[in-house]
Amino acid sequence: AQRVTQPEKLLxxxxxxxxxxxxxxSYSGSPELFWYVQYSRxxxxxxxxxxxxxxxxxxxxxxxxxxxxxxxxxxxxxEEDSAMYYCALKGGAGTALIFGKxxxxxxxx
Amino acid sequence: xxxxxxxxxxLIKTRGQQVTLSCSPISGHRSVSWYQQTxxxxxxxxxxxxxxxxxxxxxxxxxxxxxxxxxxxxEMNVSTLELGDSALYLCASSLVRVADxxxxxxxxxxTVL
Numbered sequence: 001a002q003r004v005t006q007p008e009k010l011l012x013x014x015x016x017x018x019x020x021x022x023x024x025x026s027y028s029g030s031p032e033l034f035w036y037v038q039y040s041r042x043x044x045x046x047x048x049x050x051x052x053x054x055x056x057x058x059x060x061x062x063x064x065x066x067x068x069x070x071x072x073x074x075x076x077x078x079e080e081d082s083a084m085y086y087c088a089l090k091g092g093a094g095t096a097l098i099f100g101k102x103x104x105x106x107x108x109x
Numbered sequence: 110x111x112x113x114x115x116x117x118x119x120l121i122k123t124r125g126q127q128v129t130l131s132c133s134p135i136s137g138h139r140s141v142s143w144y145q146q147t148x149x150x151x152x153x154x155x156x157x158x159x160x161x162x163x164x165x166x167x168x169x170x171x172x173x174x175x176x177x178x179x180x181x182x183x184e185m186n187v188s189t190l191e192l193g194d195s196a197l198y199l200c201a202s203s204l205v206r207v208a209d210x211x212x213x214x215x216x217x218x219x220t221v222l
Contacts, residue, residue: 032208034208036211043213043215044152044199044201045212046210049208086151086152090207094164094165095165096142096154096157096167096207097154098154099151099154100151101150101151101152102152
């Protein structure tokens, strides 16, 4: 079965500190992985996907198949990064997009 | 282009009633997915429709149902409402696959009293 685990409900950091939002998944095949973000009073939106291997707003995420992880990282947090972050997994053909329970990132000055 | 729209935005119902929620996807998007969002469980997948066919279904009781019309608009229905059905119901559309970028609507806030 597909499963996404985000072990932290809340992550609080200071502005300028590094950020790592953890995501572990359970899937036996080759998954597609995503990070979605929801800023206050805004809609949920795609932040990045692993196949793009791009950096969005300074965030990167690397798929580690050995550790079945897809952690989201940013070297220097900004206050505008404060939001709810969801990790999501898509398994093989015919499977749904499954979300983790989300991690609230709070960046304070 | 216009984003995903959901109607109504807010609903208050009582236990035992039924409710229908509507979702209009972005023009040209053929896949519509529904999610239930609660503080305790986060986003839980309800079902996905593509070309008027249910392509996937999450682990929800049969009281939750949906459909998609030929213009890709979708509705979901919850019958015999329970207090635990109180949640934000989100609709998302994508071009073809759920792995394509999903664009989310603002949600319908359902309160069951």
